[in-house]
Amino acid sequence: MSRRKKRTWLFNREKRKKGHKYMTILFIPPGGSQARRFNISYAHIKGLAAGMFLVVALLLTLGGLYFYSQDQIRQVDKLKADNKEKAEAIMLLQQEIESIEKQKEDIERKQEEIKKLMGIKETSGRESLPSRGGQGGRDASSRENVSDILYRLQDIKNYLSREEQALDEMLALAKNKEDYFRSVPNQWPVKGEITSPFGFRKSPFGGRRETFHEGIDIANNVGETIVAAADGKVVFAGWQPVYGKTVEIEHGYGFTTIYGHNSALLVKEGEVVRKGQPIARLGNTGRSTGPHLHFTVKKYGELKDPLIYLP
Numbered sequence: 001m002s003r004r005k006k007r008t009w010l011f012n013r014e015k016r017k018k019g020h021k022y023m024t025i026l027f028i029p030p031g032g033s034q035a036r037r038f039n040i041s042y043a044h045i046k047g048l049a050a051g052m053f054l055v056v057a058l059l060l061t062l063g064g065l066y067f068y069s070q071d072q073i074r075q076v077d078k079l080k081a082d083n084k085e086k087a088e089a090i091m092l093l094q095q096e097i098e099s100i101e102k103q104k105e106d107i108e109r110k111q112e113e114i115k116k117l118m119g120i121k122e123t124s125g126r127e128s129l130p131s132r133g134g135q136g137g138r139d140a141s142s143r144e145n146v147s148d149i150l151y152r153l154q155d156i157k158n159y160l161s162r163e164e165q166a167l168d169e170m171l172a173l174a175k176n177k178e179d180y181f182r183s184v185p186n187q188w189p190v191k192g193e194i195t196s197p198f199g200f201r202k203s204p205f206g207g208r209r210e211t212f213h214e215g216i217d218i219a220n221n222v223g224e225t226i227v228a229a230a231d232g233k234v235v236f237a238g239w240q241p242v243y244g245k246t247v248e249i250e251h252g253y254g255f256t257t258i259y260g261h262n263s264a265l266l267v268k269e270g271e272v273v274r275k276g277q278p279i280a281r282l283g284n285t286g287r288s289t290g291p292h293l294h295f296t297v298k299k300y301g302e303l304k305d306p307l308i309y310l311p
Contacts, residue, residue: 093149094149097149097152097156100156101152101156104159108159151200154200158198158199158305158308161304161305161308162308165184165308165309168184168253169184179252180253182230182231182275183251183252183253183255184251184309185251185255185309185310186230186310186311187227187228187230187275187310188310188311189226189229189257189259189293189295190218190224190226190293191220191224192218192219192220192292192293193220194217194218194219195217195218196216197216197305198213198215198306198307199212200212214296215260215295215297216305216306216307217292217294218292218293218295219290219291220282220292221291222263222281222282222284222291223281223282223283226247226262226278227275227276227278227279228274228275228277229249229251229295229309230251230255230275231252231272231273231275232249232250232251232255232257232272233249233250233271233273234247234248234268234271234272234273234279235250235256235269237268237271238265238269240260240286241287242286242287243258243260243261243285244260244261244262244283244284244285244286245261245263245265245285246259246261247262247267247279247280249279254299254300255297255298255299256297256299256301257297257298258294258296258298259294259295260286260293260294260295260296261283261284261285261286261288261291261292261293261294262280262281262283262285262293263282264280264281264283265280266278266279266281267279267280
């Protein structure tokens with residue numbers, strides 16, 4: 001067999017001029033040719049190593065950024081898909097609300113015709129005017145910037161409550177139930193300006209949040225007479241932290257009314273009252289910004305807009 005020829009590299013360290021260290025590389029080619037010598041300074045070697053390290057680091061960084069950007073793109077795509085689904089759901093909800101509102105208008109027309117035939121007088125809520133009096137009462141917190149959809153849904157709930165009330169009246173009329181009509185809170189408890197309506201509002205106590213007002217505020221002078229909105233029994237007459245001097249009356253048929261912020265109480269707990277009977281004097285007690293009556297109506301424990309019942 002022929003001898004295998006080898007190439008030989010020999011490395012040696014030696015010092016050169018000016019104190020720089022060099023590495024000597026001796027290359028011996030095959031066949032016994034003349035050897036070649038290369039001198040490379042350690043500074044050059046360190047520079048090459050640093051350059052290679054930077055290249056590797058740059059490649060790793062670019063690779064990491066690529067995979068991170070791909071993950072971000074996937075998240076953005078998912079977020080877009082979620083937002084699209086939510087937008088479609090909101091659109092469908094709006095369409096359903098519009099459909100219900102159209103049906104509501106048809107029902108209202110038919111209801112008014114029936115009322116006229118049965119001799120029931122039409123009722124209309126008072127217009128809410130700019131506030132010149134006090135506001136107050138309990139605020140049930142809600143999210144900031146309540147959407148238009150929420151307000152429209154509240155309007156629909158109020159409408160359904162009005163229709164329920166109208167049907168109850170017609171049913172009572174058909175059965176000739178005078179005691180039911182005496183129990184409906186359709187007597188204005190005091191004359192005055194509505195300074196805060198029922199439902200969502202900007203809190204009168206400051207802050208940017210939307211709050212839920214549990215009744216209506218009717219402003220007038222301190223000392224004005226407050227009367228019972230319907231026949232009933234006084235179940236509370238005393239002090240409450242929010243409403244100050246307060247009267248609460250149960251009327252039967254699920255109706256309860258609350259009269260808050262009074263300056264004086266004219267009835268006691270357990271007393272039976274008649275519709276239109278004086279029960280308190282208007283005031284500014286409790287959590288209030290000025291003289292007014294806070295008037296709440298509940299039916300079977302559920303809050304109702306008092307203007308559903310007031311003529």
